[in-house]
Amino acid sequence: xxxxxxxxxxxxxxxxxxxxxxxxxxxxxxxxxxxxxxxxxxxxxxxxxxxxxxxxxxxxxxxxxxxxxxxxxxxxxxxxxxxxxxxxxxxxxxxxxxxxxxxxxxxxxxxxxxxxxxxxxxxxxxxxxxxxxxxxxxxxxxxxxxxxxxxxxxxxxxxxxxxxxxxxxxxxxxxxxxxxxxxxxxxxxxxxxxxxxxxxxxxxxxxxxxxxxxxxxxxxxxxxxxxxxxxxxxxxxxxxxxxxxxxxxxxxxxxxxxxxxxxxxxxxxxxxxxxxxxxxxxxxx
Numbered sequence: 652x653x654x655x656x657x658x659x660x661x662x663x664x665x666x667x668x669x670x671x672x673x674x675x676x677x678x679x680x681x682x683x684x685x686x687x688x689x690x691x692x693x694x695x696x697x698x699x700x701x702x703x704x705x706x707x708x709x710x711x712x713x714x715x716x717x718x719x720x721x722x723x724x725x726x727x728x729x730x731x732x733x734x735x736x737x738x739x740x741x742x743x744x745x746x747x748x749x750x751x752x753x754x755x756x757x758x759x760x761x762x763x764x765x766x767x768x769x770x771x772x773x774x775x776x777x778x779x780x781x782x783x784x785x786x787x788x789x790x791x792x793x794x795x796x797x798x799x800x801x802x803x804x805x806x807x808x809x810x811x812x813x814x815x816x817x818x819x820x821x822x823x824x825x826x827x828x829x830x831x832x833x834x835x836x837x838x839x840x841x842x843x844x845x846x847x848x849x850x851x852x853x854x855x856x857x858x859x860x861x862x863x864x865x866x867x868x869x870x871x872x873x874x875x876x877x878x879x880x881x882x883x884x885x886x887x888x889x890x891x892x893x894x895x896x897x898x899x900x901x902x903x904x905x906x907x908x909x910x911x912x913x914x915x916x917x918x919x920x921x922x923x924x925x926x927x928x929x930x931x932x933x934x935x936x
Contacts, residue, residue, distance in 0.1 A: 655724050655752055655792050656824050658695050659852035664910065665695035665917040666933060667854070670718075670924055672699065672710030681924070682714075686721065688926045692933050695917065696724040698755055698827075706762065708742060715749050724752035726794060730759025731774025733767075736783065739774065743788050753792030755827065756780040756818075778818045785822035795819075797826040797853060799840035800877055816847050827854040827919050830869060832902070833879050834909050852916035857906060859920075859928035860899030862892055896928070904932050911936065 658665055668689055673679045699714050701707060711727065718725055727746045731739065746754065758777045761767040774780050777795055784793050795818045798811065805811040815826070826849075831837055837855050844853060860866045866878065866886050882902055889895045910918055920929040 655696055656852065659825055659854065659916045662914055664915050665854075666692065666936075667694045667696045667698070667917060667919045668929065669698045669700065669919060669921050670714065672702070672707045672714045673924065674710065678924075679717075683717070685922070685924055685926045686718070688930055689922070690721045690723065692930065694723060696726055696752065698726040698728060698919070701728040701730060701757075701759075712745055712749070715746070715751060719750055725750070726753045726755050726792070727751045728755045728757060729780065730757045731772055731776075731780050732759040732761065732769075733772065734774060736773060739780070739783060740787060743784065743791075747788060747791075751791070753794060753824070754780075754784055754788075755794040755796070756784060756823070757796055778814075778821050781818055781821045781823055792824045793822055794825050794827055795823045797828045797840070797844075799828050799831050799836040812843055812847055812849075815844070816849055819849050819851055823851060825852045825854060825916070827917075828856045829876060830856045830858040830921055831876055832882055832906070833877065834906055836877070837910070837915075838913070854917035854919045855910050855915050856919050856921060857903055857910075858923070859903035859932065860886060861896050861923075861925070861928060863887060863889070863895055866895075866899075900928060900931055903928065904935060907932055908935075 670682065673682045697718060699711055699718070701711050715725055715727060729739070729742065743754070756777050761769060769775055774783065781793055781795065784791055797815060801808045802811050805814065828837065841853060858869055860869065860882070863886055866883070869876065885898045886895055889898060907918055922929050
């Protein structure tokens with residue numbers, strides 16, 4: 652059976668979905684319906700997020716457990732925030748017991764609403780987590796985040812790419828970008844990576860706009876993603892939320908069509924635990 656990475660290295664472009672752990676029984680029931688509809692689209696893999704400081708650890712494990720019924724490769728997000736080596740080995744062991752295919756190794760966000768000295772963490776950076784996984788759990792596929800527009804905490808774009816190359820050299824098997832709204836940023840990023848010798852698959856992160864507030868929030872979620880003027884104007888001038896959803900769908904569909912035509916390794920939909928935008932786009936393929 653081809654591995655997840657073999658699939659990303661081969662044509663055609665793969666599709667995959669990200670979910671976050673629900674917090675209530677009602678949200679779990681809703682997410683199960685989302686699973687049913689989206690898994691009918693046969694994703695190459697799915698990923699499950701992990702809250703700041705491990706705040707969703709149990710919920711992440713529960714979500715992964717429910718996902719195993721679909722027999723699709725699962726990528727579990729993991730951060731080193733507020734975690735010792737034994738903490739991380741424990742959660743990695745739990746992921747392994749559930750049959751998780753790989754780990755998205757992330758630096759992670761500081762917990763909100765509290766003073767937090769990141770320098771006290773033994774795993775301050777994603778590369779530290781990558782090295783631990785490769786040493787102790789070599790069977791895991793390891794992914795890492797990429798920032799086509801540059802990480803906002805690293806103003807020097809070239810230095811940001813050097814850090815990315817170091818993560819790949821440490822054992823990262825594939826990269827997944829933060830969401831972006833202009834494909835030119837993604838394709839330019841691919842050229843930069845190629846020049847530096849970063850040869851792993853680079854999956855494009857896409858999140859369709861579904862509301863005016865969501866457009867602004869998506870920029871925050873993506874750590875400062877640039878919102879093209881045409882998209883900003885169209886969404887803010889829309890008469891109602893139905894029109895916003897139509898604009899968001901058409902914009903994302905155009906992005907996906909071009910990414911597929913130019914044979915992007917994969918497209919990862921940030922679903923926000925919703926069905927409609929992703930299902931509607933993929934109905935065109």
